[in-house]
Amino acid sequence: MRRCLAVLATGFTLVVSACGGPSTSAPGCTIGVSWNNYQEERWAKWDEPAIKAAISAGGGKYISNDAKSSPETQASNVDNLTSQGAKVVIILAQDGTAIKPAVAKAIQNGVPVIAYDRLIEDPKALYVTFDNVLVGQLEAQAVFKAKGTGNYAIIKGNKADANADFLRSGMDKIIGDAVKSGAIKIVGETYTDNWDPAKAQTNMEQILTANQNKVDAVLSENDGMAGGVIAALTAQGLAGKVPVSGQDGDKAALNRVALGTQTVDVWKDARLLGKTAGEAAMQLCNNSDPSKVKGTAAFKTPGGNSLNSILLTPNPITKDNLKDVLDAGWITKADLCQGVAAGKVSVCG
Amino acid sequence: MGASVPGEASAEGGPARSQSFVAAVRSALAPVTGALRSLEIDTRMLGMIGALIVIWVLFNIVSGGTFLTARNLWNLSVQSASIAIMATGMVLVIVSRNIDLSVGSMLGFLGYTMAMFQAVWIPQSLGLGFEQPFTWVLTLVIGIALGAAVGGLQGFIVAYGGVPSFIVTLGGLLVWRGLIFRYAQGQTIAPLDTTFQMLGGGTVGTRVGALGEWPSWTLGVVMCVAIVYVMISSRRRRRRYGFPVRAIWAELLVGAVACGAVLGIVLVANSYPLPVNVAIQYAEEHGIPVPPGGLFIPTGVAFPVVIMLIVTLVVTFLATRRRFGRYVYAIGGNPDAAALAGINVRRTIMLTFALMGSLAAVSAAVQTARLNAAVTNLGVQNELDVISAAVIGGTSFSGGIGTVPGAILGAVVMQSLRSGMVLLLVDSPTQDIVVGIVLVAAVGLDAVVRRRVS
Numbered sequence: 001m002r003r004c005l006a007v008l009a010t011g012f013t014l015v016v017s018a019c020g021g022p023s024t025s026a027p028g029c030t031i032g033v034s035w036n037n038y039q040e041e042r043w044a045k046w047d048e049p050a051i052k053a054a055i056s057a058g059g060g061k062y063i064s065n066d067a068k069s070s071p072e073t074q075a076s077n078v079d080n081l082t083s084q085g086a087k088v089v090i091i092l093a094q095d096g097t098a099i100k101p102a103v104a105k106a107i108q109n110g111v112p113v114i115a116y117d118r119l120i121e122d123p124k125a126l127y128v129t130f131d132n133v134l135v136g137q138l139e140a141q142a143v144f145k146a147k148g149t150g151n152y153a154i155i156k157g158n159k160a161d162a163n164a165d166f167l168r169s170g171m172d173k174i175i176g177d178a179v180k181s182g183a184i185k186i187v188g189e190t191y192t193d194n195w196d197p198a199k200a201q202t203n204m205e206q207i208l209t210a211n212q213n214k215v216d217a218v219l220s221e222n223d224g225m226a227g228g229v230i231a232a233l234t235a236q237g238l239a240g241k242v243p244v245s246g247q248d249g250d251k252a253a254l255n256r257v258a259l260g261t262q263t264v265d266v267w268k269d270a271r272l273l274g275k276t277a278g279e280a281a282m283q284l285c286n287n288s289d290p291s292k293v294k295g296t297a298a299f300k301t302p303g304g305n306s307l308n309s310i311l312l313t314p315n316p317i318t319k320d321n322l323k324d325v326l327d328a329g330w331i332t333k334a335d336l337c338q339g340v341a342a343g344k345v346s347v348c349g
Numbered sequence: 350m351g352a353s354v355p356g357e358a359s360a361e362g363g364p365a366r367s368q369s370f371v372a373a374v375r376s377a378l379a380p381v382t383g384a385l386r387s388l389e390i391d392t393r394m395l396g397m398i399g400a401l402i403v404i405w406v407l408f409n410i411v412s413g414g415t416f417l418t419a420r421n422l423w424n425l426s427v428q429s430a431s432i433a434i435m436a437t438g439m440v441l442v443i444v445s446r447n448i449d450l451s452v453g454s455m456l457g458f459l460g461y462t463m464a465m466f467q468a469v470w471i472p473q474s475l476g477l478g479f480e481q482p483f484t485w486v487l488t489l490v491i492g493i494a495l496g497a498a499v500g501g502l503q504g505f506i507v508a509y510g511g512v513p514s515f516i517v518t519l520g521g522l523l524v525w526r527g528l529i530f531r532y533a534q535g536q537t538i539a540p541l542d543t544t545f546q547m548l549g550g551g552t553v554g555t556r557v558g559a560l561g562e563w564p565s566w567t568l569g570v571v572m573c574v575a576i577v578y579v580m581i582s583s584r585r586r587r588r589r590y591g592f593p594v595r596a597i598w599a600e601l602l603v604g605a606v607a608c609g610a611v612l613g614i615v616l617v618a619n620s621y622p623l624p625v626n627v628a629i630q631y632a633e634e635h636g637i638p639v640p641p642g643g644l645f646i647p648t649g650v651a652f653p654v655v656i657m658l659i660v661t662l663v664v665t666f667l668a669t670r671r672r673f674g675r676y677v678y679a680i681g682g683n684p685d686a687a688a689l690a691g692i693n694v695r696r697t698i699m700l701t702f703a704l705m706g707s708l709a710a711v712s713a714a715v716q717t718a719r720l721n722a723a724v725t726n727l728g729v730q731n732e733l734d735v736i737s738a739a740v741i742g743g744t745s746f747s748g749g750i751g752t753v754p755g756a757i758l759g760a761v762v763m764q765s766l767r768s769g770m771v772l773l774l775v776d777s778p779t780q781d782i783v784v785g786i787v788l789v790a791a792v793g794l795d796a797v798v799r800r801r802v803s
Contacts, residue, residue: 255539
């Protein structure tokens with residue numbers, strides 16, 4: 001009864017029907033997905049269809065709700081999903097710490113939890129994500145290959161986002177030794193509020209000014225900020241001459257890779273992530289022990305926990321393998337090749 | 350005034366002594382305050398210029414001489430432009446005792462719409478293709494019209510619906526941002542039309558979004574002439590109505606300072622050469638031989654700054670020379686008296702919001718053009734920067750007080766702090782702390798000084 005009241009209090013009319021009695025036994029297994037912010041393009045367009053497809057292929061049923069960027073709403077949303085009869089819950093966490101009590105409660109009630117894309121510090125959760133440290137590594141690798149010495153600028157993401165530091169630690173695996181030996185000098189390193197491209201542009205302008213344009217390479221943690229960085233480089237006639245990294249597979253960024261102004265775009269195919277999570281969820285229906293899911297390995301979290309995880313390998317897209325994103329149907333040829341001169345890039349003709 | 354004799358004062362008790370001390374200081378400063386009064390310059394404005402000079406000199410020393418280079422000042426002018434443009438409109442909104450919290454979201458929404466227009470609707474949906482010569486004008490005109498409509502709608506609800514502006518624009522903040530996600534699904538729209546990009550002061554190949562050397566000087570001279578003309582005509586008008594006029598020396602000094610500021614901006618902008626790589630490419634394309642010492646092609650005043658100067662002139666003109674502006678200040682001073690005097694208060698308030706909306710569109714054009722992309726978090730928290738700029742620039746929340754040039758100066762002060770700290774690699778949380786303290790200190794200090802004076 002208490003849960004029933006709690007559910008009512010959250011005001012989701014959708015859920016109220018589930019309060020009347022024991023949840024209706026759905027055919028197969030019900031998988032609940034708690035989105036943190038469904039407004040962002042990516043989740044609706046790529047992740048959700050892939051999760052849905054994997055679940056229905058396994059004979060399961062998909063239900064979901066949206067926390068609209070609120071950690072409090074998400075906590076009650078997770079409760080709602082279990083009371084609607086979800087046997088496994090997939091959570092895209094708004095706040096990996098604030099969601100912990102709700103996750104612990106679900107697991108106590110025998111509902112396994114998958115931490116989707118973002119870490120939840122609960123040792124019993126299954127963490128399914130692209131390897132963010134590896135993303136940072138791949139970003140640095142491509143830039144390092146283009147320019148192995150000289151002055152580096154590092155444009156990091158939001159300070160409050162653990163991913164910003166995961167990415168940075170991956171970069172350090174590649175350039176750390178060169179920094180120590182003095183072959184690479186870091187002339188500017190800043191966090192960027194909200195991953196805001198306009199802020200990244202201003203920061204890059206100031207770094208260029210402070211160093212009289214003597215910046216040889218830029219490690220930008222994502223594509224949006226890379227756009228700001230490249231706008232600042234363009235103003236100094238340096239675009240295409242200074243290697244720049246990014247990630248996310250944004251259309252605009254892939255177009256920049258084709259144009260030659262961005263060196264690498266580390267692409268994480270959200271459909272693969274969705275498919276993997278969906279399949280893992282179906283396996284958890286039969287056996288709620290995460291370590292029994294195919295392809296898991298132990299993952300040490302920054303909080304000192306060890307949890308089971310499936311880390312997917314991202315694909316660094318450079319001028320040489322633009323074909324991959326085109327073949328995967330991720331982007332249209334018109335978008336990819338807009339403004340690219342004929343004969344410059346093979347896939348653009 | 351007799352109390353200023355020191356001998357008498359020392360013989361008296363504590364409070365009386367301090368009183369006579371104040372009087373002594375006041376009489377010692379009398380020639381200065383008298384001169385200021387005949388200059389008719391806001392002491393607040395002087396204080397702000399002083400603060401700006403202190404900030405600039407300090408940053409210049411700490412950064413080892415980088416801050417006051419032509420290049421950094423040029424950057425600073427471009428980085429301040431978009432906030433400054435909106436701050437001019439915010440002055441009028443706040444003067445009429447309202448507030449607009451939606452400008453950041455409105456900017457995002459309008460910027461996104463303009464980007465869709467030039468990158469998707471005109472070239473693809475209408476099938477007219479990319480890079481048409483009319484694309485940028487059409488986009489800008491539609492953007493400004495839409496901005497006026499959106500702002501006007503909010504103004505209508507405030508003025509005729511009687512809903513407090515804080516609530517209406519708080520709603521706007523959510524609605525306009527939500528609409529971006531709704532109809533563009535979080536996608537980044539890029540690249541933009543190359544001519545449109547010029548509005549942001551950026552570079553495309555060898556085309557630079559700035560006036561170049563001689564047009565910049567021309568602009569400076571034209572603005573100087575305009576300033577002198579306005580001063581002469583206002584002096585004449587005052588004579589005609591029997592109002593007191595400034596002493597000739599004061600008139601000359603104010604004119605010289607205003608002209609000097611404009612020409613100073615031009616001089617700095619012209620001392621900033623095109624970046625080496627751009628200059629070399631430019632020389633190749635135009636068949637100019639490159640001398641051994643390198644090529645020095647002056648960049649000139651950036652287009653965002655030109656836009657800002659024009660907006661400043663127009664809004665200042667509206668505020669001080671048109672009936673609309675007089676009404677706005679009258680409403681801010683005393684809304685009931687204004688209504689009883691026959692002013693159409695509702696209409697005037699709606700118009701201030703419509704003006705704010707169209708200025709948000711202009712800023713949106715500058716920001717998207719500069720970034721060469723429209724992103725979903727375009728303009729997030731800009732409302733705070735714009736309101737801060739207006740308030741640091743002397744606009745009072747109690748209404749009726751505030752100037753457009755003050756707001757511009759406020760925007761430059763804020764951006765100077767931000768850019769200077771990035772130059773020194775100060776991290777973003779510390780930047781926020783410093784800007785926050787400066788905001789409160791500036792307004793607090795002003796309040797204290799004002800109380801003392803009155």
